[in-house]
Each structure stands twice: as C-alpha cells, then as structure tokens.
Amino acid sequence: MISIKFYGLGGQGVVTAxxxxxxxxxxxxxxxxxxxxxYGHERRGAPVNTSIIVDEKPVLINSFVYHPDIxxxxxxxxxxxxxxxxQGIHENSILVLNxxxxxxxxxxxxxxxxxxxxxxxxxxxxxxxxxxxxxxxxLGAIAGTGLLTIESIEKAIIESFGEKAGEKNAKAAREAFExxxxx
Amino acid sequence: MVFKMxxxxxxxxxxxxxxxxxxISAYPITPQSSISExxxxxxxxxxxxxxxxRVESEHTALSVATTAGLTGVRAATATASNxxxxxxxxxSMTSGNRVPIVMPVVNRGVAAPWTLWCEHGDxxxxxxxxxxxxxxxxxxxxLDLTLLAYRVAEDERVLTPAMVCLDGFFLSHSMQKTQVPExxxxxxxxxxxxxxxxYIDPDDPMFCxxxxxxxxxxEMRYQQKYAMDNSIDVIEEIENEFEIRFGRKLHIVExxxxxxxxxxxxxxxxxxxxxxxxxxxxxxxxxxxxxxxVTVFRPFPxxxxxxxxxxxxxxxVFDRSAGLGGQGGPVWxxTSALMMNENCDIRNYVGGLGGRDVTIxxxxxxYNELLEIKEGKRTxxxxxxxxxxxxxxxxxxxxxx
Numbered sequence: 001m002i003s004i005k006f007y008g009l010g011g012q013g014v015v016t017a018x019x020x021x022x023x024x025x026x027x028x029x030x031x032x033x034x035x036x037x038x039y040g041h042e043r044r045g046a047p048v049n050t051s052i053i054v055d056e057k058p059v060l061i062n063s064f065v066y067h068p069d070i071x072x073x074x075x076x077x078x079x080x081x082x083x084x085x086x087q088g089i090h091e092n093s094i095l096v097l098n099x100x101x102x103x104x105x106x107x108x109x110x111x112x113x114x115x116x117x118x119x120x121x122x123x124x125x126x127x128x129x130x131x132x133x134x135x136x137x138x139l140g141a142i143a144g145t146g147l148l149t150i151e152s153i154e155k156a157i158i159e160s161f162g163e164k165a166g167e168k169n170a171k172a173a174r175e176a177f178e179x180x181x182x183x
Numbered sequence: 184m185v186f187k188m189x190x191x192x193x194x195x196x197x198x199x200x201x202x203x204x205x206x207i208s209a210y211p212i213t214p215q216s217s218i219s220e221x222x223x224x225x226x227x228x229x230x231x232x233x234x235x236x237r238v239e240s241e242h243t244a245l246s247v248a249t250t251a252g253l254t255g256v257r258a259a260t261a262t263a264s265n266x267x268x269x270x271x272x273x274x275s276m277t278s279g280n281r282v283p284i285v286m287p288v289v290n291r292g293v294a295a296p297w298t299l300w301c302e303h304g305d306x307x308x309x310x311x312x313x314x315x316x317x318x319x320x321x322x323x324x325x326l327d328l329t330l331l332a333y334r335v336a337e338d339e340r341v342l343t344p345a346m347v348c349l350d351g352f353f354l355s356h357s358m359q360k361t362q363v364p365e366x367x368x369x370x371x372x373x374x375x376x377x378x379x380x381x382y383i384d385p386d387d388p389m390f391c392x393x394x395x396x397x398x399x400x401x402e403m404r405y406q407q408k409y410a411m412d413n414s415i416d417v418i419e420e421i422e423n424e425f426e427i428r429f430g431r432k433l434h435i436v437e438x439x440x441x442x443x444x445x446x447x448x449x450x451x452x453x454x455x456x457x458x459x460x461x462x463x464x465x466x467x468x469x470x471x472x473x474x475x476x477v478t479v480f481r482p483f484p485x486x487x488x489x490x491x492x493x494x495x496x497x498x499x500v501f502d503r504s505a506g507l508g509g510q511g512g513p514v515w516x517x518t519s520a521l522m523m524n525e526n527c528d529i530r531n532y533v534g535g536l537g538g539r540d541v542t543i544x545x546x547x548x549x550y551n552e553l554l555e556i557k558e559g560k561r562t563x564x565x566x567x568x569x570x571x572x573x574x575x576x577x578x579x580x581x582x583x584x
Contacts, residue, residue: 019358023188026360035358039299058360060460062321062353062453064540
C-alpha cells in the first residue's frame with residue numbers, strides 16, 4: 001500500500017490531478033486507487049490537498065492520508081502559507097516538487113525527504129498548453145519516480161481531458177517525465 | 184462488466200441511469216450534490232430518456248417526484264442535509280402513499296453550524312418517516328445498493344420508498360474503482376416500472392390522499408409497518424439474486440471477523456472500510472476484534488444483527504450523529520434495545536461529525552478501550568471519541584459595541 005498526498009493552490013487542478021492519477025493506477029495499471037479530497041471553502045489561490053491510497057488489492061481505508069510515502073507539491077510557495085507539507089512523513093518518504101530553481105529545492109531539503117524529484121511543471125505547461133496549470137505536467141513528474149508508467153498517465157490524461165486538450169496535456173506530462181531530476 | 188473510476192455521486196447517477204428513471208425533479212443548489220447536475224447532463228445529451236423538472240425547493244422536488252410516481256412512472260430525485268430536512272413533510276407523503284422512490288442521500292450535517300461535510304445526522308433525523316435506509320461502505324456499494332433498492336422498494340410486498348445514504352465527501356467525492364454492469368443485465372434485474380397500486384390518470388381524475396379518520400388511519404399505518412417487516416426478507420432474497428446476476432455479495436449486516444472476536448464494534452457507512460482495515464491490523468497484533476457493519480438501518484435488522492452479536496459481552500456502537508438529548512446515538516439506542524435481554528455491556532461512541540475524519544487511530548482507540556473494559560481494566564469509555572480538549576473554549580466572537 002502506498003499513501004500519497006498532493007498539495008497545491010486552488011485553481012491548479014489538484015483535485016483533477018488526483019482523479020487522473022487514480023484513473024491511471026486503477027484503469028491502466030491493474031491496481032486499485034482511492035482518492036479522498038479534502039474540500040474546504042475553496043477559492044482560487046488557497047491551499048488545497050488531496051489524499052490518494054494505492055494498493056494491489058481493493059483499498060479498505062476511507063480516511064485522509066496522515067503518513068504519506070509520496071508528497072507532490074504543485075506550487076513551491078505553499079510552504080509560505082502556513083502549510084507543513086512534511087507533516088507525517090517518514091524516513092523513506094519522497095517529494096515531487098514543481099520547480100527547477102535549485103535554491104527552492106535547497107529550501108525543501110530541511111524537510112529531510114529521502115529523495116526529491118523536481119521539475120518546472122508550470123513552465124512545461126506554458127510551453128505545451130499555453131497556460132500555467134501544472135497538473136498534467138506534474139503527473140508526468142510523478143511517473144518519473146517509477147510509481148507508475150508514463151503511458152498510463154498519458155492514457156488517463158487523454159481520457160479525462162478529451163482528444164484535443166488531452167494530447168497537449170499528455171505532451172506536457174511526457175516532457176516533465178523526461179526532464180525530472182532527482183536530488 | 185467494465186471498471187470505471189467513479190465518485191459516489193457518479194455511481195448514484197450511473198445506477199439511476201441504468202434503472203432508466205423516467206421523471207427527475209431536482210433543486211440544483213447547495214447542499215445539492217453533483218447528482219442532479221449529472222442527471223441533467225444525461226437528459227440534455229439524450230443518453231437518458233426522462234422528463235427533467237427543475238423546481239424551486241427540495242420540498243417541491245420530492246412533491247413532483249412523488250406525484251409523478253403516483254401516475255405510474257419511475258421517478259427520482261436526490262438530496263442532502265438541509266435539503267432532506269426541507270423534504271421532511273413530503274417524505275411521509277411518499278411513504279404513506281406507497282410511492283417506491285429510490286433517493287440518494289448524500290449524508291451531511293444539518294446546519295447550524297453550517298457545514299457541507301459528512302455525518303449521518305440528516306438521514307437519522309428522518310429514520311421514522313417510513314423509508315427504507317441503506318448505508319454504503321464504498322462507491323461500489325453506492326451503485327449496487329441503489330440497483331438493489333429499486334427492486335426492493337418496488338416489490339409488491341414492500342412498496343416503500345428507499346434512501347441510499349452515501350457519506351458526504353468520503354463517498355460522494357471519493358474516486359474509487361467501480362464495476363459497472365451492462366445495461367442488458369440491469370434491465371433483466373430491474374426491468375421497466377410496473378405500477379402495483381392505484382394511480383393518478385389525467386383522463387380519469389381522482390382525489391388522492393384526502394382526510395383520513397381514526398377509523399382507518401391506524402390500519403393504513405399498520406400496512407406500512409407490515410411492508411417494513413416484509414422488506415427484510417425481500418432484501419435478503421433480492422441480495423441473493425443480485426449475487427447470482429452480478430457476482431457481488433451484499434449484506435444486510437456484515438459480520439467482519441466477528442465469530443471469535445472478544446469485542447465487536449457496530450458501525451455504518453464509509454468508516455466501515457477503515458474499521459475493517461483496523462480489525463486486520465489489530466488481529467496481526469493478536470487482538471481479537473471484529474466489526475458489525477450495518478447496511479440496512481431501516482427496517483432495523485433485528486435477526487441479522489442479533490446473529491452477529493450473539494454471545495458478545497462487550498460491544499461498541501459508533502454513531503456518526505450526535506443523538507442530542509437521547510441516552511446515546513440512534514444506532515446505539517437500537518442496538519441496546521435489540522440486546523436488552525442479553526448479558527452484555529454496550530458502549531456508545533459519537534464521532535465523525537461535520538466532516539471530522541474517522542481515523543485509523545480513533546477506531547483503534549475505541550477497540551483498545553473495549554478490550555480493556557472486557558478485561559476489567561477500565562470502566563468509563565470516551566463517549567465523544569474525537570472531541571478536542573477544552574471544547575467549551577473554542578472561540579469567542581468580539582462585539583464592536
């Protein structure tokens with residue numbers, strides 16, 4: 001069982017990313033995923049998160065993730081908004097971060113993740129879809145950890161966004177997958 | 184049989200579409216869920232041949248569905264929390280007129296304080312209105328129990344409406360891998376709506392539901408009670424048929440590792456999944472705990488729950504509603520009445536209100552308390568299991584004058 005937490009800001013498509021990710025796992029990887037989104041009084045720019053649990057067999061737990069194995073951060077400024085993205089992590093937890101700024105990556109070192117995967121998902125989104133919405137690209141980055149294949153992510157993105165928008169987002173995911181670095 | 188990723192709202196819609204509902208009336212504003220919106224999309228796209236009536240309140244939503252049902256069609260609506268509270272008066276019109284509507288209820292706390300999040304207080308407040316109530320553990324059960332509910336509600340031995348209760352957010356917005364049956368299989372299982380009672384026909388107008396004197400009222404109520412009593416056997420029978428047709432077993436009450444359990448927790452809804460996980464985890468540590476998952480709360484499954492709790496000395500009951508002014512929550516009260524002649528200790532737990540997460544840790548805490556009670560190491564239990572410290576000092580509003 002793998003427990004995952006996606007953090008981001010309202011408008012970045014965090015909940016949609018959780019949905020597409022869980023589709024990729026459940027429909028194209030022959031595993032089971034459940035998402036438990038923590039909805040609040042949403043507004044654009046406010047911190048949001050979603051919990052996802054992945055397993056080989058149907059997932060029984062219906063509760064938020066408190067001890068994530070993988071943390072995905074869609075917006076690196078979230079830590080300035082009173083959010084502790086390292087809450088509940090353990091010695092083997094992995095971070096996937098939307099930035100290519102080494103200074104930012106260094107700031108995140110203080111959380112003592114075992115590994116940090118990082119890529120500028122927002123720039124890749126701008127290049128491919130013309131808008132800085134990083135959910136598609138960051139799903140490619142998470143495939144870079146080896147948790148699931150990039151092909152499953154691409155299929156789930158096209159299925160969710162439809163042929164036209166899906167192709168562009170899938171391209172963004174592929175680019176992030178190829179560009180993601182590990183520290 | 185194909186797998187789809189659905190949230191609870193989508194699963195409810197999928198089941199209503201598969202059941203080919205013919206009239207839908209809905210009030211599309213908070214606290215409504217995306218159920219009414221998705222049904223409207225299906226009707227607009229021509230994927231569901233139904234009359235969609237947008238009304239001005241939940242009260243009217245159920246009035247339209249009920250009266251449409253009286254003309255002899257499969258009618259539908261959906262609601263949640265304060266919307267269900269506004270339907271209160273009509274709930275009894277639906278059940279008293281024996282209109283077998285199946286209605287998804289997204290379980291949310293009833294304001295005030297305003298909340299959009301999960302608890303069972305909304306549905307529990309309507310528990311004696313003559314509707315069947317099913318509580319779902321996961322998204323698959325939302326789909327399966329909705330399909331089942333059509334068969335049970337419309338059965339001529341029952342003719343009683345049904346609420347299919349799904350936890351707000353924890354099911355309504357949780358995406359899960361769900362098996363969706365083919366239309367052909369559902370058509371064979373549910374079939375077209377066949378009216379089994381008198382009906383309203385514009386070509387032959389009649390007045391329905393007029394003033395009933397005390398010489399008949401009691402008998403009419405008794406007929407409803409008789410149908411409720413019948414329904415538990417009908418549910419059992421149709422669950423068996425469901426398993427043969429669709430390959431999934433549904434339970435009125437599911438005893439999960441209860442046979443040799445030292446202590447058992449009674450619960451309903453999505454927390455049952457987490458509780459099963461905790462049971463597995465604690466059993467690995469040598470602690471013999473079990474779960475009684477109550478799927479059917481109305482009618483209360485006397486025979487089935489008694490069978491699961493037989494011989495247990497210490498039982499916990501988790502109510503996801505406050506049961507204000509009662510001796511305990513509604514599930515605890517029912518369980519206590521059920522076991523009144525048994526020599527056992529039944530503890531009431533309240534938690535998960537207004538969206539507070541029912542966590543692995545808190546369920547484990549309950550089981551550990553029950554085990555300590557069983558071993559004579561503890562007398563009191565933590566009734567409000569997830570209450571913060573200093574609840575009376577939460578916050579103060581500063582006045583400016």
